Structure formats: C-alpha cells, structure tokens
Amino acid sequence: RDGSNGGTSDPYLSWYKMDDFRRHKVVELAYRNKQTGDYGTICLPGIVTTTDATLYEIAGVGDKNAPTALYLKEVTIPVAGVPYIYEATKDGDIVFAYSIDGQAATPVASNGLEGAFAQTANLPQDGRHYVLLSDNKWYAVDSDFTCNANYAYLNIANTTEGSQPAGTRALIFDDNGATNLNAIDATSTIVDVYTLQGVKVRNQV
Numbered sequence: 001r002d003g004s005n006g007g008t009s010d011p012y013l014s015w016y017k018m019d020d021f022r023r024h025k026v027v028e029l030a031y032r033n034k035q036t037g038d039y040g041t042i043c044l045p046g047i048v049t050t051t052d053a054t055l056y057e058i059a060g061v062g063d064k065n066a067p068t069a070l071y072l073k074e075v076t077i078p079v080a081g082v083p084y085i086y087e088a089t090k091d092g093d094i095v096f097a098y099s100i101d102g103q104a105a106t107p108v109a110s111n112g113l114e115g116a117f118a119q120t121a122n123l124p125q126d127g128r129h130y131v132l133l134s135d136n137k138w139y140a141v142d143s144d145f146t147c148n149a150n151y152a153y154l155n156i157a158n159t160t161e162g163s164q165p166a167g168t169r170a171l172i173f174d175d176n177g178a179t180n181l182n183a184i185d186a187t188s189t190i191v192d193v194y195t196l197q198g199v200k201v202r203n204q205v
Helices: none
Strands: 017-020 025-034 039-042 053-061 069-074 084-088 092-099 113-115 129-132 138-140 152-155 169-172 200-202
Touching (some): 025 039, 039 152
Antiparallel strands (some): 025 092, 039 084, 053 069, 053 084, 069 169, 129 138, 129 152
16 A cells, blocks of 8 residues: 555654743654655644645535535644545655644544554444545545555544535546556455446455
C-alpha cells in the first residue's frame, strides 16, 4: 500500500521535535507523499495543522445502500484525535504538525470516518467498510485488510444519509473500474477490490 491508507514504503510517521521558544511547546510532524489534488486520510492524537493540504470532514452520504458521493465540509478548527480526509495542495511531502499537548487517548469517530493510532485488526467484511486507496477512490473491504496507524477508514453505516448539505462539496465516485492500484503492494494482504457502489472491479489483487 502507499500513503493513501498506510504503507511499508511511505515514511508516514517520520518525525522530529522542535521547540516553540515563545510558548515552549513541542510539536511532532507526520508526512505523506502526494501530488496536487490527491486525497488521503489522516488521524493524529494532537490537534493537526498543515499548509500543504485542505482538511475535510464528512458531512453525509446520498444513499448508504447505493452510495455514489460523499459530501465533504472543509474543516477550519481541527480537533485532537478526530480523523479527516485531506486534499493535497502541492506536490511532494505533505507535512502535518500536531502538538504533544492535549492529545486524545483514543481516536474519535466522525460521521462514519474512523481513525487509528495503531494498526487495526482486519476490518469487517460487511459491505459497509471502505478504504481510500491511491487512485482517490473508496473500495469496500471484502478480504483481510487492516488500517495502518494514523490513517482512517469509512464505516458508511454510521454516516448521515440525505441530500447534499449547503456549503459542502460532493466527492463523486464512479464505477468505471480501478486504475493505478499502487496502494496494494507485494507485501499486502490479497483482497477483492470494489468501487464505492459495491461493484467488483478486481479479483484477488
């Protein structure tokens, strides 16, 4: 897998500490490697800030049983421990800074987006759990698949259903098949790959 939902080659948690001498606070830095317009997920124990990406929370989904779009609302005041979807606004390293002060002990789920501070057990294969891969699409989990630390996955059963709320953007998912499946590498667990609508597009990838 690559930086979209965890990976062996992505230095997603290469970090160092630096002092803010005025306030004597210490921050940690987490990294993703992306191209402008790429999407990903982030879940950190401290309040996260970045100038390299736009953070979004899930505002809802049109139809849980036949989802075609997630509604996203831009986040202006992040909360510690809450997972977010982000859109890269530059090429290369996307840097997320977060304070070691006031960290959440456990991740806080947000409208179906569930994060992890440590690698999870295999996600349920119930047609409701989705992971965001490197082609910027969500895929239903249908075989052994874990979420890496500091990433997030979608449990659509817990997402608000309805029409698109005002002030949100719609992230549309198509069912034209999967491309650029670099998110799964030779060391990853074999999975069947589905579009968000539940259509199988790859078998035993």
